[in-house]
Amino acid sequence: MIVADKKPIEEIIDMVKDFKKLLIVGCNECVTVCEAGGKKEVGILASALRMYFMNEGKKVDIDEITLERQCDHEYLEELRNNIDQYDAVLSLACGVGVQFMAEKYFGTPVFPGVNTCFMGVTEERGVWSERCQGCGQCMLGKTAGICPISRCAKRLLNGPCGGSTKGKCEINKDLDCAWQLIIDRLKELGRLDDYEEIIPIKDWSTERAGGPRKVVREDVRL
Amino acid sequence: MSANNVPSRLKKILDAGHLAVTSECGPPRGSDPKAIKKKAEMIKDHVDAINITDNQTSVTRLCSLAACIHLKLMGVEPTLQMVVRDRNRIALQSDILGAASFDINNILCLSGDHQQFGDCPQGQNVFDLDSMQLIQTVRLMRDEGKFLGGDAINRPPQMFVGAAANPFADPFEIRVPRLAKKIAAGVEFIQTQCIYNLDKFELWMKQARDRGLHEKAYILAGVTPFKSAGMAKYMKNRVPGMDVPDDVVKRMSGVPKEKQADEGINICVESIQRLKEVEGVKGFHIMAIEWEDKVPEIVERSGLYPRPNDL
Numbered sequence: 001m002i003v004a005d006k007k008p009i010e011e012i013i014d015m016v017k018d019f020k021k022l023l024i025v026g027c028n029e030c031v032t033v034c035e036a037g038g039k040k041e042v043g044i045l046a047s048a049l050r051m052y053f054m055n056e057g058k059k060v061d062i063d064e065i066t067l068e069r070q071c072d073h074e075y076l077e078e079l080r081n082n083i084d085q086y087d088a089v090l091s092l093a094c095g096v097g098v099q100f101m102a103e104k105y106f107g108t109p110v111f112p113g114v115n116t117c118f119m120g121v122t123e124e125r126g127v128w129s130e131r132c133q134g135c136g137q138c139m140l141g142k143t144a145g146i147c148p149i150s151r152c153a154k155r156l157l158n159g160p161c162g163g164s165t166k167g168k169c170e171i172n173k174d175l176d177c178a179w180q181l182i183i184d185r186l187k188e189l190g191r192l193d194d195y196e197e198i199i200p201i202k203d204w205s206t207e208r209a210g211g212p213r214k215v216v217r218e219d220v221r222l
Numbered sequence: 223m224s225a226n227n228v229p230s231r232l233k234k235i236l237d238a239g240h241l242a243v244t245s246e247c248g249p250p251r252g253s254d255p256k257a258i259k260k261k262a263e264m265i266k267d268h269v270d271a272i273n274i275t276d277n278q279t280s281v282t283r284l285c286s287l288a289a290c291i292h293l294k295l296m297g298v299e300p301t302l303q304m305v306v307r308d309r310n311r312i313a314l315q316s317d318i319l320g321a322a323s324f325d326i327n328n329i330l331c332l333s334g335d336h337q338q339f340g341d342c343p344q345g346q347n348v349f350d351l352d353s354m355q356l357i358q359t360v361r362l363m364r365d366e367g368k369f370l371g372g373d374a375i376n377r378p379p380q381m382f383v384g385a386a387a388n389p390f391a392d393p394f395e396i397r398v399p400r401l402a403k404k405i406a407a408g409v410e411f412i413q414t415q416c417i418y419n420l421d422k423f424e425l426w427m428k429q430a431r432d433r434g435l436h437e438k439a440y441i442l443a444g445v446t447p448f449k450s451a452g453m454a455k456y457m458k459n460r461v462p463g464m465d466v467p468d469d470v471v472k473r474m475s476g477v478p479k480e481k482q483a484d485e486g487i488n489i490c491v492e493s494i495q496r497l498k499e500v501e502g503v504k505g506f507h508i509m510a511i512e513w514e515d516k517v518p519e520i521v522e523r524s525g526l527y528p529r530p531n532d533l
Contacts, residue, residue, distance in 0.1 A: 154347065154352070156352040157355070158352050161333045162386065162463040164392050164462075167392060170462035171339075192396075201358070204350065
């Protein structure tokens with residue numbers, strides 16, 4: 001899923017303090033799972049903002065809604081008939097949802113309520129960690145199912161570097177060395193000899209470096 | 223073009239069967255070239271080549287290439303250290319050509335410390351290639367006279383290609399396979415991480431010999447003298463991938479403060495003497511961090527002076 005984290009309330013206030021009628025829009029997908037932008041967080045943020053405006057002596061109307069997704073037309077369309085009532089929208093979706101909302105409702109100011117962090121997993125409740133950077137050319141088959149691009153601080157394709165110590169990364173003793181994980185798993189799979197295969201220079205053009213990306217599937221287009 | 227034509231003095235010394243001696247100098251944090259020239263002047267008669275570090279520990283400094291050119295103009299043989307942290311493949315190839323245009327004939331291919339350790343922890347890193355792939359790139363440019371993009375290079379670089387090896391980082395079991403991998407990528411000489419745990423180094427070297435790797439690349443053993451017991455403790459506890467045994471720290475702590483620097487030199491000289499006996503060690507890389515004036519003494523006391531000059 002896409003993992004996001006809450007923005008500090010001060011930053012949100014600074015963005016929306018001059019509007020009179022606000023709509024806070026949650027998303028029922030990834031940001032609900034990582035407890036940053038679902039229905040529950042929409043409610044908490046709305047209460048915090050109402051309290052702030054009340055203390056400031058300002059009259060601001062705040063409505064709440066949580067859509068199934070903000071990255072698909074059909075769910076965003078649910079706002080079509082009401083959007084003009086609002087001075088601004090505060091979207092608690094990831095950056096994808098915020099942008100799709102802004103594209104769709106061109107004349108309405110849209111602000112982000114979360115910081116979008118990465119594609120990752122729930123390690124345990126309250127702990128999420130990165131697993132994928134969407135390089136567009138998956139090589140997990142060569143690295144025992146562990147991604148050196150997203151999990152090595154130097155994204156070394158032929159690691160580990162000399163800073164790997166007791167299974168941890170040189171930049172943080174709480175961070176696993178991705179190459180230690182790869183080697184441990186290659187060993188478990190009886191494939192440690194694969195380690196000596198040099199992974200060739202990567203084509204990064206399918207990654208961010210190649211510019212904004214698009215997948216077009218003629219076979220499923222309507 | 224055959225590697226035998228590479229006009230590197232370091233390579234010639236190793237090919238002739240001499241124990242090579244290299245050292246390193248860190249460039250200054252400013253644009254005054256006097257600092258680098260002064261360091262080189264101190265050690266140039268006692269070493270065969272001088273590595274110039276490339277923004278080591280990710281702290282911004284005068285660039286390695288410019289410092290190498292200063293050395294070259296002094297008649298000293300430089301080894302260009304090049305990390306893949308800060309430059310993409312365009313910049314790396316371009317700097318290799320720049321170095322070659324000044325007939326810099328040695329290169330050391332490295333990953334580089336993470337930028338978090340330096341003065342720009344909020345900066346981007348690049349890591350377009352890794353150190354293994356940089357070795358392949360230099361060999362392609364030299365041996366096939368080609369850019370990564372496939373076009374021909376007019377006057378290809380002539381470089382003796384080196385890399386680092388850390389026998390002490392984890393996991394230990396892949397340390398020799400990793401060396402084998404660098405050799406397969408095309409590395410011709412290796413400078414190791416500072417050796418304090420000689421037993422572990424000897425085990426690594428034995429495993430390397432068992433695979434015949436000592437005959438496929440020249441291995442220069444890395445040594446760094448301790449200036450003080452404090453430095454020994456710092457290296458033991460704080461520097462990633464460093465293995466300083468307790469008895470070495472104890473030995474440094476066991477002498478009065480004013481004698482610790484001498485003891486550090488003694489340990490370094492004794493280490494070199496023991497390492498000379500290890501089959502497969504073809505020379506020494508003395509990293510006297512901001513203590514270059516001690517390099518001549520270490521070289522002389524280790525019986526490595528005078529340096530061969532008939533090549």
